[in-house]
Amino acid sequence: MIPRRVPWRVVPLLCALALSACDAARQASASAAPRTEAQLQTIARGLEHPWAVALLDDGSFLVTERPGRLRRISADGVVSPPIAGVPKVWAHGQAGLLDLVLAPDFASSHRLYFTYVEPAGDGSSRTTAATATLRGDALSGLQVLYREAPAMSGEANFGSRLALDDGHVFITQGDRFAPRMRAQQLSASEGKLMRLDVDGSVPDDNPFVGRKDALPQTWSYGHRNSQGLVFDPRTGTLWESEHGPRGGDEINLPRPGSNYGWPIASFGMDYATDRPYPDTVGTSAPGTQPPHHVWRKSPGLSGMAFLAGHPELAWNNSLFLGALADRNLIRLSLDGDRIVAEERLLGELGARIRDVRVGREGDVYVLTDEDDGRLLRLRPPAAAN
Numbered sequence: 092m093i094p095r096r097v098p099w100r101v102v103p104l105l106c107a108l109a110l111s112a113c114d115a116a117r118q119a120s121a122s123a124a125p126r127t128e129a130q131l132q133t134i135a136r137g138l139e140h141p142w143a144v145a146l147l148d149d150g151s152f153l154v155t156e157r158p159g160r161l162r163r164i165s166a167d168g169v170v171s172p173p174i175a176g177v178p179k180v181w182a183h184g185q186a187g188l189l190d191l192v193l194a195p196d197f198a199s200s201h202r203l204y205f206t207y208v209e210p211a212g213d214g215s216s217r218t219t220a221a222t223a224t225l226r227g228d229a230l231s232g233l234q235v236l237y238r239e240a241p242a243m244s245g246e247a248n249f250g251s252r253l254a255l256d257d258g259h260v261f262i263t264q265g266d267r268f269a270p271r272m273r274a275q276q277l278s279a280s281e282g283k284l285m286r287l288d289v290d291g292s293v294p295d296d297n298p299f300v301g302r303k304d305a306l307p308q309t310w311s312y313g314h315r316n317s318q319g320l321v322f323d324p325r326t327g328t329l330w331e332s333e334h335g336p337r338g339g340d341e342i343n344l345p346r347p348g349s350n351y352g353w354p355i356a357s358f359g360m361d362y363a364t365d366r367p368y369p370d371t372v373g374t375s376a377p378g379t380q381p382p383h384h385v386w387r388k389s390p391g392l393s394g395m396a397f398l399a400g401h402p403e404l405a406w407n408n409s410l411f412l413g414a415l416a417d418r419n420l421i422r423l424s425l426d427g428d429r430i431v432a433e434e435r436l437l438g439e440l441g442a443r444i445r446d447v448r449v450g451r452e453g454d455v456y457v458l459t460d461e462d463d464g465r466l467l468r469l470r471p472p473a474a475a476n
């Protein structure tokens with residue numbers, strides 16, 4: 092039997108021992124006494140480098156694994172065999188099956204959106220975004236919405252986060268590491284945030300439509316490797332996070348047509364020399380937008396999620412970010428768009444954190460990026476009265 096108030100570090104160990112321990116912990120946390128501490132529960136483990144988790148209305152989950160598998164996980168942690176119909180992915184380095192988001196009407200349409208890296212021959216590949224419907228244990232009606240063109244070589248910096256608003260899909264396209272200046276070239280795919288209609292067509296009101304020197308899918312540019320993208324549910328503002336090279340991880344609030352600087356403006360350093368890249372003129376440059384927030388030492392920013400609309404929780408009005416290099420979960424306290432405090436959570440796990448999502452009840456769901464990757468639920472403490 093678990094005592095009523097379990098220190099949150101202890102719960103996953105108990106859960107690893109017996110599912111009944113998890114159930115007891117859940118029941119204890121759901122009881123009338125307000126939670127004074129966060130509580131951590133392991134929902135599932137044995138996932139191979141999971142990259143994205145989507146939360147279904149019935150309490151179950153869909154999870155991508157980077158080698159190219161999509162699985163269901165039931166609310167009580169039973170992991171399904173791979174779902175059929177996932178396209179062939181190029182699984183090398185950082186590449187594979189990556190992000191996943193559900194259509195807002197998923198309950199009726201069964202439609203989902205996902206990204207992957209598609210093989211293109213001779214060791215080259217393309218960041219790709221697609222949509223399909225999920226019925227039973229199979230995807231059908233696969234439609235590719237976006238393909239990086241031309242294909243590029245290299246195993247790093249694919250970007251690949253997705254966000255949906257009412258009628259559009261936003262796709263982060265990483266800079267593919269080199270040549271870096273493609274992020275500044277409007278005719279190149281790399282280093283961009285793309286915006287498409289959900290059927291894959293280009294919206295008429297995209298900022299570069301009609302310009303012969305620009306890809307019309309482009310929403311904003313000068314990005315490096317963006318692996319966090321989410322709409323603020325309070326305001327509808329789009330927030331993006333990206334990896335700097337060595338140093339200079341950023342949060343941006345991408346506006347249409349704006350240049351976010353990479354590689355001409357950066358707080359990061361060349362991995363080889365620990366000095367600014369030759370393309371970098373400084374931490375700012377004319378015509379480029381400064382980051383909304385920057386870390387001089389890179390946490391390794393990945394998935395991102397807001398917790399808002401829950402005044403009963405101590406973490407209301409927070410933005411969570413997975414940290415791969417720092418091996419923890421970042422919680423930023425917000426006052427409007429302003430970041431007023433930073434806290435690090437889950438450092439005791441020692442795990443790279445790849446994705447984070449927030450459920451309707453305000454629970455925080457986290458994926459660890461490991462051979463034996465885990466899906467975790469972190470229940471926030473109650474707000475102080």
Ligand SMILES: [Ca+2]
Nearest residue numbers: 341351352353
């Ligand atoms: Ca920047």
